[in-house]
Amino acid sequence: MLIPHPLLGLRDAQEFTYLGDASLMHRPDPAREDAVAAFADYVFLRDNPAGVHRELWFHEAGDRSWLVVTRDTTTHEILGAELASDVKLGGVQ
């Protein structure tokens, strides 16, 4: 696989470590009343779509950036990649 790094261009996926669903960026508010239930959903449940999936890859043997990669899980086609910190600070989702 090749990951289209937003800064570095196409890079061998072997340089990356995969984490999973990008929803992991949205850690629940620990102060909310149903925090335990919210955290249980956050930690354990996944949409796991057959199709377009937004997911986190860490460029471990590269620039050490976390990326949000949009990829089709049925074809492995990659539709885009962004720096996770930009996504988070940009308030996406």
Next chain:
Amino acid sequence: MTRLSKGGLIDRDARLRFSFNGTEYSGYQGDTLASALLANGVQLMGRSFKYHRPRGVFAAGSEEPNAMVTLRDGARAEPNTRATMTELYDGLSARSQNHIGSLERDLLAVNDLLSPFLAAGFYYKTFMWPKAFWEKLYEPAIRRAAGLGALSMQADPDEYDKGFLHCDLLVIGGGAAGLSAALTAGRAGAQVILADEDFALGGRLLAERDRLDGAEARDWVAITRAELDSLPNVRVMPRTTVFGVYDHGIYGAVERVADHLPTPGDKVRQTLWRITAKRAVLAAGATERHIPFADNDRPGIMLAGAMRAYANRWAVTPLKHANDPIAIFTNGDDGHRTAMDLIAHGARVLGVIDSRADAPCFGQYEVFPGATVTGTKGRQSLYAIEITRNGQSEWHSVGALGVSGGWNPNVHLASHHRGRPVWDDALLAFVPGPNGPQGLIPAGAAAGKGGVADALADGMQAAITALLEIDIAAKPIPLPQAENAPAAQEAFWHVPGKRRAWVDFQNDVTVKDIVLAHKENMRPVEHLKRWTTLGMATDQGKTSNISALAVMAELTGKTIPQTGTTIFRPPYTGVSLSVLGGGDTGPHFRPKRLTPTHHWAEAQGAEFVEVGPWMRAQYFPQPGETHWRESVDREVLAVRSGVGLCDVTTLGKIDVQGADAGEFLNRVYANMMGTLKVGMVRYGLMLREDGHCYDDGTCARLAEDHYVVTTTTANAGLVYRQMEFFRQCVWPDLDVQLISTTDAWAQIAVAGPQSRTLLQRIVDDADISNEAFPFMACRELTICGGLRARLFRISFSGELAYEVAVPARYGHALMQRLMEKGADLGVTPYGTEALGVLRIEKGHAAGAELNGQTTAQMLGLGRMVSVKKDSVGAIMSRREGLAGDKRRLVGLKPVNAQKPVAAGAHLFAKDASRDMANDQGWVTSACYSPHLDSHIALGFLEDGDTRMGEVITAANPLEGQEVTVEVVSAHFVDPEGGRLRD
């Protein structure tokens, strides 16, 4: 000898000796083992898998099902090697396979007589009674007969390599279409790789008598090759099989660098290339199929196209006796080409048996229109065939028979991403479908355009199209004048009859087996394959699958496309495990990390142990010590009574800086880090977000906005990754910068009551007295006359102890210096074994306790999970399953101090029966404590914290041991911690 007197792409001046089954033969440069054996009149080359039928060569390429040999001898023996793909070299030695006794008199040929009992799926229906006999009798017998070739059982002595290539256009296959594609792209200046599995470029152009620009095709091939070789932007890779298509334009290819040489010499034998291609042209050609008929598997029967290739490229006929007549059986025009080529080479042709009633004739030979072959004779060499026309049969003497059932485009790579090929009614074949891998364009015969003129034009057009997609403008090139050979054919798939008609030769699958599969409702094509083993042999059914589908379609009344194909999977042809495994099978299998004092420890005679990627000194045997325990006991006691030195560089170190560094660490550690004073260290516990313990270590605050944290050796990379995750993905608003510094510092633990005394001798001017530098202090200072260092007063052993860090290049010298300066103090280097004993004595958790399944409470660290703040894992650590877990880390002391406790033993109340219901925990770590002169252990025990003093049993039924132990505090040594603080 059946070598033709002239012609062929062989160098008749270069005679090569070789042996087959111990008999010496000779051939020429340019031969394959198959062509050379045929030239020597050898028809019988192997035995089939199941019935051990005598078999000769059937094809001329990588689709060969029959002529499988074990090539070379000794450790280089290579089983299941296709004679058709083996380039002849001087001294080649090969043996046939899968027979007991000689190839000619294989004792297992008895299986053939038993074939009625061995029909498709027979083994699923029997061998079930009596029950025990399957494993004791039946299966061992089946296993004895299994397999084809044998492993040498020796390590492969050759070297292998891997590499990466990048190009604009990868052209797979160097026949007419591939050459024109490569030339088009090469002239356009694109970066081009042209790969072909053959040792000579040209593909079928070398096997046919096509004329290009009025000359022999091989002339055009040579000129084209020369031009491609001259272009700096084109890499021509013969002997290279592109075996798989992976995601995003990555292709796997194996280059057989030295397989054509007697031994590789200073070359690698093969190289695995991972080719990243922006676009690719699949010009892999087509594979001829046969027509199953009665007894169609005899040596002397082969594909008609292969027969042509042998005659045209290698100047041989597949006969045992040179002047025997040859017959052709075909359902189309293509078979006639073989007859004409053979005649042109002066061979005797009996005629062409053409299933079509209106069969044409293209030359001076007899045609049997509307006829089929319905029988053959000749157990080890064909000598007669039965031709049936209008119900009339007659036998004819022949020495060989060519069979042509049409050509299947080699769609394999185009289907590696599970896109299915589509049926072409005109072509009577599957062609690549629309859902192939992105960027891969089939061309030429692989796309169903097998005529030479068509293939040349299609290859060129494919290159132009592919390059246009990546913004490279390629112009059409002048193509040589060529003609498409007549290729009309009819759909004629097999000759019905009562005798066995082979479909899959290697695995002995016959039309009858398909009929049986149909009868038993094994009709989906995957069931057919699995029930009969069709297409599962080493040739992966290249010559058999489509014919089998056609037979099944006929039985079910469906069309062939409705019947469908099985899935095409990599590799296209078998790839050696050695080349995929890359070569470094020994000590360099995975890289080693060496500590800064590794060479010093080596010089001291240390024993080393693998700890993940690291090599660590395990213990330092001294003269006279005969058992590791003696060394370890000595090292442990030295620390407890004097001072010891241990390289602890392997612990991960992460530099954390920024205005929000303290807040960040508050969030990733369970306990509070933001309140840590500058110049102090705190033990840190890290949870996973699911609330279980993840890692532990220390946080040292070097400045208001600067911490150095340590991790366990095993988790260094993981903790760094997790911290970056939180920094970038969860809290990017915090001002924090992280970088790993594990390797930068050589860190040496100086532990024991004399450690301060020793350190005072190397510290330049800093005051490290207990008052100035108390327990859990840290400081940047200089030692040994100005060397930058960091000193931490932390202890893993429970003794007064420090860790001193210096730039890694000085670790070796620092260790030497400490040894010198501490000689009078009895300074002693210690390894991981003593480190382990010391920490067990002190009750510190390590890998066996922090195994990812345990909680802070279990470790007795529950109060470290701060409730004053949120941190990773804090919320989930309060779930009932974790909060209610009553297991606690305890110390275990055998009642008989000299009786060892085994880590991994399970804990039981003294009189409880030894079963799961009464299982109350397990021993995590165990050792002999020289300090206490007793074996000791740590373990997790139900309600352990309330059971001090209870005598329980550590049961280890696996090794037949039970040890009575007393439950004690995990802190065997100095539970009050006074030694740390003095």
Next chain:
Amino acid sequence: MTDLTPITALGGTVARSEDFGVLRLTEQPDLSLASLSLRKGQGVPSPFGLTLPGVGQSSQAGEYGAFWIGRDQWMIEAQGTQDIAAMLKAEVPEASVTEQTDGFATFEISSAGGAGPLEAVMRKLVNLDPQAFEPGAATRTTLEHISVFLVRRAEDRLAVIGMRTYAGALWHALSTAARRIGAQTDGELAK
């Protein structure tokens, strides 16, 4: 100065160097390194007069060099062994600076036969297109399971900067590739 004697990453007292045909592999112990990370909102500085390079690039100013290692993050290089972290911190006191000199082992592969043999070695070791990795380019990637920085110093010189504790394994990988390429004749290396 301290009277302790340092050793090289490969454990010697002098740098190791070995020739393989036209290729030379050399250990370079006299390179000082420190990482520079910008704080939140900090502008890009010019320590030692360096223009800090853009993504995937390196730059040079006198004895100092820099290469990009991540967003808002560079590795600063200096010839010779010196307390580069302290010097750098003095240049850019508001930034996060971390001593990295001994975190890494630096090896240089140089070719007396032009770019060809050097690129052939690269093709055996890293998944980067050598033709696109032009002089001045710098990146981190994996090499035989080891994470390394590569800096193309020139057409015929490549620095391979890997974690110091992996130095021996890295030398093994580099020298194996160099030996195999170095043993080939010029013709085989043409492309």
Next chain:
Amino acid sequence: MTFSGFKVVKEALTGHKGWRPLWRDPDPKPAYDIVIVGGGGHGLATAFYLAQTFGELKVAVLEKGWLGSGNIGRNTTIIRSNYLLPGNEPFYEFSMKLWENLEQATNFNSMVSQRGIINLIHTDGQRDAYRRRGNAMLLAGADARLLGRDELRQMVPFLNFDNPRFPIKGGLMQARAGTARHDGVVWGYARGADQRGVDIIQNCEVTGFRIEGGAVQGVETSRGYIGAKKVGVAVAGNSSRVMAMAGMRLPIESHALQAFVSEGLKPTIPGVITFGAGHFYVSQSDKGGLVFGGDIDGYNSYAQRGNLPVVEDVIEGGMALMPMIGRARLLRAWGGVMDMSMDGSPIIDRTGIDGLYFNGGWCYGGFKATPASGYAFAHLLATDRPHETATAYRFDRFARGYVIDEKGVGAQPNLH
């Protein structure tokens, strides 16, 4: 029809005229008592035990493709019960006991072959962990042996004992473990279920659940609506997308796992060998192919194929362990879709919807579980109570904190 050696001989002598379809191809009926979604190993085993043990008469199995087209059709065929945790070990041991009597139960030779499994030990820490595991196995009534280096070397002398990166110090062996012929398992259960009246319906894809008042009424399929009192879903690999049709999110990700087979070789490897330091496990089939595998590819995937780096990683491990296999060739590589759960252990449980039951999350260990999974799921469907060996496989273990995490890596599926 009963299969036997006698029958095989008789048919051979009479031209194979008497063979009958292994199962019928019935049209779906309007309604069943129990509909099983998924005609793989687990679904068919469930149907078999529902009919054979629990006396359920109106059962259908719906399969969107051909029987056994999921992971049961492409795996490394290993059966074993060498687990550590009390939530797992009794279940897998129950499965092992069902394997041991499978042929007699189904009258079909699924070639269960107890040639043993050896998990190699490379470090002292690993030996301690395996000792704990071996003891757990014995306590659960399974068999286990701790092998020393010398004993191991006698059994498998061809391993790289003398020049390894990671030394081989011994092994944990389960002699009763081994392999079974994966397709034979499918066909045995399918034929057995069919003979007991189960309707097995191929090419019938479930496209939705009909749920009214919080209770399942039946399933919409590509062959029309089929009513059902109870619906059991056993579609591992596709669990998330099927259960999403019922509005459920699962603690599961789908991942690609590759498996490999070499060309046929004369048998040399006696049982199953697992190389802990190098991501590699291997056995040799009765046909002679080396059947081997390693880690999952690591990213979410439904593509049923994998990539080259894992191929290399697995084979590098194999070569380091057994350098003598180098001159053999890789023949085929497969990719399957694994239901990777958040703790590496499966789920067999009711759902929040009455009458809808779930079986999945098998990670890459589903094959060995097939008999017990089918039996336990049948037990749950028939009695509404979990089987005694499967009580831990609940959905709510995640939220409540009772995960069954053999590897101790937490909620990251690609590490299990």
